[in-house]
Amino acid sequence: MSGGNSTPTTNPTANGNKPAVNWDQMGFRQGPGPQLGGPPKVRSKNTAGTLRRIGGYLKLQRRSLLLVILCTVIATGLTLLSPYLIGRMIDDYIVPQRYAGFTRMGMLLLGVYALGAAFTWIQQYAASSLSLNSVRDMRQDLFDQYQRLPVSFFDGRTHGELMSRATNDIANVSNTLNQTVIQLISSVLMLVGSVAMMLSLSLWMTLITVLTIPLIAYVTKKITKYTRHYFSEQQRHLGEANGYVQEIISGMKVVKVFGNEQRSIERFNEINERLRTIGIKAQSLSGSMGPMMNTMRNISFVVIAVFGGMFAYHEWITIGVILSFLNYANQFSQPINQLANQYNLFQSAVAGAERVFEVMDLEPENADEAGTKHVRLNGEVIFDQVHFGYKPDMDVLRSINLHAHPGQTIALVGPTGAGKTTVINLLTRFYEIRSGRILLDGEDIRKIDRETLRRQIGLVLQDAYVFSGTIRDNIRYGRLDATDHEVEEAARLANAEGFILKLPQGYDTPVNAEGGNLSQGQRQLLTIARAVLANPAILILDEATSSVDTRTELHIQEAMRTLMQGRTSFVIAHRLSTIREADMILVINDGQVAEQGTHDELLRQDGFYAGLYRNQFAQDQAG
Numbered sequence: 001m002s003g004g005n006s007t008p009t010t011n012p013t014a015n016g017n018k019p020a021v022n023w024d025q026m027g028f029r030q031g032p033g034p035q036l037g038g039p040p041k042v043r044s045k046n047t048a049g050t051l052r053r054i055g056g057y058l059k060l061q062r063r064s065l066l067l068v069i070l071c072t073v074i075a076t077g078l079t080l081l082s083p084y085l086i087g088r089m090i091d092d093y094i095v096p097q098r099y100a101g102f103t104r105m106g107m108l109l110l111g112v113y114a115l116g117a118a119f120t121w122i123q124q125y126a127a128s129s130l131s132l133n134s135v136r137d138m139r140q141d142l143f144d145q146y147q148r149l150p151v152s153f154f155d156g157r158t159h160g161e162l163m164s165r166a167t168n169d170i171a172n173v174s175n176t177l178n179q180t181v182i183q184l185i186s187s188v189l190m191l192v193g194s195v196a197m198m199l200s201l202s203l204w205m206t207l208i209t210v211l212t213i214p215l216i217a218y219v220t221k222k223i224t225k226y227t228r229h230y231f232s233e234q235q236r237h238l239g240e241a242n243g244y245v246q247e248i249i250s251g252m253k254v255v256k257v258f259g260n261e262q263r264s265i266e267r268f269n270e271i272n273e274r275l276r277t278i279g280i281k282a283q284s285l286s287g288s289m290g291p292m293m294n295t296m297r298n299i300s301f302v303v304i305a306v307f308g309g310m311f312a313y314h315e316w317i318t319i320g321v322i323l324s325f326l327n328y329a330n331q332f333s334q335p336i337n338q339l340a341n342q343y344n345l346f347q348s349a350v351a352g353a354e355r356v357f358e359v360m361d362l363e364p365e366n367a368d369e370a371g372t373k374h375v376r377l378n379g380e381v382i383f384d385q386v387h388f389g390y391k392p393d394m395d396v397l398r399s400i401n402l403h404a405h406p407g408q409t410i411a412l413v414g415p416t417g418a419g420k421t422t423v424i425n426l427l428t429r430f431y432e433i434r435s436g437r438i439l440l441d442g443e444d445i446r447k448i449d450r451e452t453l454r455r456q457i458g459l460v461l462q463d464a465y466v467f468s469g470t471i472r473d474n475i476r477y478g479r480l481d482a483t484d485h486e487v488e489e490a491a492r493l494a495n496a497e498g499f500i501l502k503l504p505q506g507y508d509t510p511v512n513a514e515g516g517n518l519s520q521g522q523r524q525l526l527t528i529a530r531a532v533l534a535n536p537a538i539l540i541l542d543e544a545t546s547s548v549d550t551r552t553e554l555h556i557q558e559a560m561r562t563l564m565q566g567r568t569s570f571v572i573a574h575r576l577s578t579i580r581e582a583d584m585i586l587v588i589n590d591g592q593v594a595e596q597g598t599h600d601e602l603l604r605q606d607g608f609y610a611g612l613y614r615n616q617f618a619q620d621q622a623g
Contacts, residue, residue, distance in 0.1 A: 050353050054173070057134040064130035069185060071123035076189040078116035080197055083327030085109045087201075091320030123182060131177035139170050142356055148364035151430040152390075160246030164239035165359060169352035172235070176349030187335035194332040201321050201328075208307050209300060209329050219292050230282035232351040237275040239355070244271055282348075297330070304329050365450070372449040377456045377537040378441050379406035379568030381427070386436035388426060396422050398591045400436070404584070409569045411579035413609065414588040420572045423588070424540050427570070428457055440538075458536035458563070462543035464523035466515035471500055471526065472507040478530035486533060494529035495559035496522075521556065528559045539569040576613050585609065 058065055085108065093102040143166065154162075198206040248255060248264050255264055308322035381404040389395040397419045404410045412420040425431050426438060429450055438445040445453065458478075466474045475487045475496075482490075488507065491497045499522050503509040515523045531539065541560060557578065573579050580599040587595040587602070587609045594608050602609040 047350055050350050050357060053357060054134075054177070054353055057137050058130065058177075060137060061130050061133045064126050064133065067126040068123060068130055068182065071119045071126060072182060072185045073189060075116050075119040075123055076186050076193060078112050078119070079190070079331065080193040080328075082109060082112050082116075083324045083331070084197060085112065086327065087318075087320035087324035089320070090323060091318045095319060127182045128178055131174055134177060135170055135174040138173065138356065139166060142166055142170070142359060145360050145362070145364065149359075149362060150365040151425070153362065158243035158247060160243030161239045162359075163246065164242040165355050168238055168242070169235060169355045172352035173349045173356070176345045180346055180349070190331055190335040194328045194335075198325060198328050198332070201324060202311075202317055205304070205308065205311070205317065205321070205325050208303055209325065209332060211300075211303065219296070227282065227285050227347045230278060230285060231348040232354075233278045234275070234282045235348070235351045235355060237271070237278055241268075241271050241275050244268060286345075300329050300332075301326065372447055373443060374449050374452045375441065375443065377453075379408075379537045380404065380439075380441045381410075381538065381568060381570075382437075382439040383423075384437040384439065386426065386438060387434045388422060388431065389434060390431070395434075396591050397426075400588075400593060402584075402586055402593070402596070404568050404570075406568055407566055408583040409564060409571060409579075409581070411571045411573060411582035411585040412588060413573065413576060413579065413585060413612070414594070418588045419591045420588055421542060424542060424570060424572070427538070427540070428459070429453060455534070456537045458531035458534050458539045458567075460524070460527050460531055460539075460541050460560075460563075464515070464520065464527045466511055466518065466523050466526055468511060470505075470508050470510055471503065474511055474526050475507075475529045475533055478532070478534035482533055487529075490533035491529045493532050493559070493562050494525055495555050495562070496525035496529045499525070524556055525559060528556065528563055532563055537567060539564060539567045541569065541571045541573075543572055543574065576609075576616055 085105065089102065089105050089109070093099060093105065146162070146166075195206065195210070198209060244267070248268070255261060304322070304325055308317065308325060311317045312319055312322055381402070383400045383402045386397060386400040387395055388397045400419075400423065402410065412423060414420055422431075426433055427445075429445060432446070440448060440453070467477065472484065472487055475490055476482050478490070479486075484507075488497070491500055491507075500507055500509075511518065515526075518526070541564075571579055571582065579585060582599065584596060585599060585602055586593055587607075589608060595602055595605060597605065603613065
């Protein structure tokens with residue numbers, strides 16, 4: 001298939017003018033290969049900054065946000081009005097046993113409750129829309145950022161851990177936004193409104209009611225001191241568990257063939273136990289907040305009842321005022337209780353949001369400098385004294401020189417780990433060279449627009465990757481604007497039409513995730529057809545026939561010969577018999593070009609290549 005591309009979008013968290021983020025400081029190791037030792041530890045972040053960025057997403061939903069605020073204000077006002085009306089009913093009608101306007105006051109109270117319920121429903125609906133739309137935008141921005149990050153980022157992270165950020169962490173933010181936005185606004189309004197209503201009734205009773213606030217603040221501070229740390233650790237361990245499950249499921253055949261099922265179970269038990277332990281700490285602290293607040297509220301009720309009875313006995317206040325105060329005391333303590341409980345959810349959401357923003361803050365693939373060119377390549381490739389290393393202190397390639405003319409086939413051979421695939425990574429600009437030059441048709445590769453470059457490079461890998469969809473969709477992935485006729489013509493040229501037409505629905509046959517209903521050879525032919533459709537100027541074949549049987553290999557080789565006609569081709573192969581017709585063979589050993597020439601020339605040199613060829617020939621004869 002041809003190289004992909006992505007177009008950055010404008011969003012509240014796009015890098016914009018933010019300073020570049022150091023990957024190592026963020027815990028994202030650069031470089032190829034799996035990252036051992038599990039995910040990095042989550043460091044304490046700036047809560048205020050995280051909240052501002054979440055607020056940026058909420059601001060994009062201004063209508064829903066304004067509707068939530070309006071409905072919350074009205075619903076809170078109606079809730080504050082009801083205790084006052086109850087007190088008036090007691091003092092004006094029940095105590096003096098005057099019932100002339102009692103029914104009218106009762107109907108007014110029922111109307112207040114009905115309107116409060118209606119506005120609360122609208123409030124909940126608008127809040128759901130607000131949170132889901134905001135999280136949709138956040139999830140989209142995270143996925144967009146995944147498209148912009150360089151290949152080296154994905155080389156250093158497990159897929160499951162990255163998926164956890166896009167699913168579990170985003171869901172955490174969604175659930176909290178759905179509850180917290182309303183609770184935050186209504187709790188603040190309820191606190192202010194309750195105090196105002198109590199002050200209008202009795203200054204001394206108000207002072208007595210708020211006596212419990214310092215105790216509540218002290219308990220809340222002590223508990224929440226630890227909650228954020230534990231919720232952050234919980235999210236980290238959850239990402240580790242997801243990554244391990246994804247890894248084991250993907251490699252289940254390997255696990256079973258080596259009989260390591262029990263070891264996998266034991267390893268997951270260890271990860272799962274760590275997740276359980278930290279989860280208990282986080283949830284137990286979170287759960288203790290509610291009972292603590294209820295205790296504080298009950299103490300407040302007792303204090304109000306005692307002092308209210310004393311004041312009523314001396315006729316300083318009325319019975320109706322006492323009942324109103326009991327209701328307002330409940331409304332006063334309830335928001336504090338809710339805020340305390342929401343704070344635990346809030347800590348979990350902040351931990352999840354920080355993990356999402358960690359990825360968003362990483363430097364995307366280096367932007368092309370101004371003045372890069374959009375050129376149509378002919379296929380001339382020159383490596384001039386190229387040096388490269390995945391780590392600053394370790395060179396993988398040293399002084400690589402090669403010159404491929406348009407239409408030539410260049411074979412790269414050598415031991416595993418010698419640097420063959422690294423040459424391809426540099427040609428596709430998955431990584432940038434450290435020194436030297438790579439010229440394409442005489443232009444420095446860094447002066448060519450990256451998207452334009454990759455659209456003109458066809459890539460057929462050993463691990464033939466196909467996507468869920470239909471056979472036709474998978475071939476069309478090479479050029480999305482291709483017609484059905486062009487797709488079918490590409491399949492014919494790639495020698496893939498034979499097996500496609502035998503499938504139940506032909507080109508419209510659904511393909512399972514990762515091509516589980518196709519053989520390795522069939523998937524490989526589809527990737528070749530994809531490359532044919534892309535019509536690249538430069539073709540890269542990386543061990544394209546190493547995982548198939550001999551009969552299938554003949555079909556694939558025939559398809560590759562068709563694909564390679566008129567294109568500059570780079571072929572990586574362990575089977576030296578497949579590259580005898582190459583125009584030039586480069587033998588790479590220990591990061592350097594050890595030998596180069598045609599097949600016959602290298603055999604006459606009787607060097608490293610000749611030894612490799614004779615050993616493989618002897619093994620084939622013995623087989």
